[in-house]
Amino acid sequence: MLNLQLATKYSRAMFLLAEEDGKLAQYGAELRALAEAVAGTPELKAFLESPMIPRQAKQDATEKIFAGELSPMVMNFLRMLLDKQRVALLSEIVQQYENFANEAQGILVADVTTARVLSEALGDRLKAKLSELTGKTIKLRKHLDEKLIGGVVVRMGDTLIDGSLKSRMKALEAQLLAD
Numbered sequence: 001m002l003n004l005q006l007a008t009k010y011s012r013a014m015f016l017l018a019e020e021d022g023k024l025a026q027y028g029a030e031l032r033a034l035a036e037a038v039a040g041t042p043e044l045k046a047f048l049e050s051p052m053i054p055r056q057a058k059q060d061a062t063e064k065i066f067a068g069e070l071s072p073m074v075m076n077f078l079r080m081l082l083d084k085q086r087v088a089l090l091s092e093i094v095q096q097y098e099n100f101a102n103e104a105q106g107i108l109v110a111d112v113t114t115a116r117v118l119s120e121a122l123g124d125r126l127k128a129k130l131s132e133l134t135g136k137t138i139k140l141r142k143h144l145d146e147k148l149i150g151g152v153v154v155r156m157g158d159t160l161i162d163g164s165l166k167s168r169m170k171a172l173e174a175q176l177l178a179d
Contacts, residue, residue, distance in 0.1 A: 011096035
């Protein structure tokens with residue numbers, strides 16, 4: 001719980017700076033790339049999160065690794081995370097940052113789960129329909145689950161739209177057993 005609160009505070013601060021600079025997308029992309037680089041390299045992750053390694057060594061290493069890759073603002077943010085020993089929160093910070101940025105831009109993320117890969121045409125139609133329903137720009141996050149058999153399950157925040165064959169079959173079974 002404390003980690004989530006800390007991640008929210010750090011992400012909110014970075015979001016406000018990005019909004020002030022007019023660089024929501026740029027800083028978001030840099031933060032995402034940074035988080036992916038750290039998470040994708042176990043040695044780097046262990047090095048940056050280790051309390052046994054001096055902060056200056058971590059800062060020197062990150063300066064060399066990310067030189068030219070990160071803007072001064074994001075590099076300063078990374079330095080601060082290193083100073084406060086909060087690098088372990090980076091993934092959560094990025095996720096919260098993206099939530100703030102999406103909300104500010106009127107974007108709603110819809111997690112779409114299907115049994116098979118969703119084609120671009122169907123994805124576009126689904127986005128248009130969901131946008132019409134919500135009045136917001138929709139960004140799809142696609143997931144696969146073969147257990148659905150067919151159909152689609154959409155989750156947008158607290159809203160769940162279950163149009164899967166699996167749920168329809170369960171409903172039919174419950175109805176038949178009730179009769």
